[in-house]
Amino acid sequence: MRISDLLPSVLIGAVASARSMTPMAALAGAHLAHRRTPGRLWLLGKPLFTAGALAMGAGELYGDKMKSAPDRTVFLGLLARVMSAGIAGAALAPRGRERAGAAVAVGTAVPMAYLTLSARKRAMAEIGQTRSGLIEDALIVAAGVAVVWWGVARDR
Known part of the structure; x- marks a missing residue:
């Protein structure tokens, strides 16, 4: 196996660093489009998981704009990132290398x-919470969708 085989896992970890639920929502979208992930992810076969991932992804985008939204580096925020990155990183890793994919995604x-929190805080000081959040949303959601679609296309 080449290290580049785990690149989608690394990249989805970067996505999870900014929006913890976006990797799961992107995987759910790919599942709804009948795309298979290279790594095994039995959760994707569960309709409740797919619906929940999409709902949580949308909810996170909304909740992030609230003044009371906690920093992504609080314990529960990091825990959500670890779980989401691990699951998505495993799903985008080559079959049989799911653990390595999860590890590099979490490690990213x-x-x-x-780093993304620091950048967001600088952006908030410049252009405000809502505008900086919307820009970050657009960038991260686009990156998440692109990484997942590239990851599932590589398996073909």
Whole structure:
């Protein structure tokens, strides 16, 4: 296996650093489009998981704009990133390398959560919470969709 085989897992970890539920929502969207992930992810076969992932992804986008939204680096925020990155990283890894995919995704998501938070705080100071959040949403959702679609296309 080449290290580049785990690149989709690394990239989805970067996505999870900024929006914890976007990787799961992007995977759910790919599942609804009848795309299979290279790594095994039995959760995707469950309609409740798919619906929940999409709902949580949308809810996170809304909740992030609230003044009371906690920083992504609080314990529960990091825990959500670890779980989402791990699941998505495993799903985008080559079959049989799911654990490695999960590990590199989590290893990317956690430190990058601090970097993306720092960037967001700078953007908030410049253009405000809502506008900076909407821009971050657009970038991260687009990146999440692109990474998942590229990851599932590589398996074909």
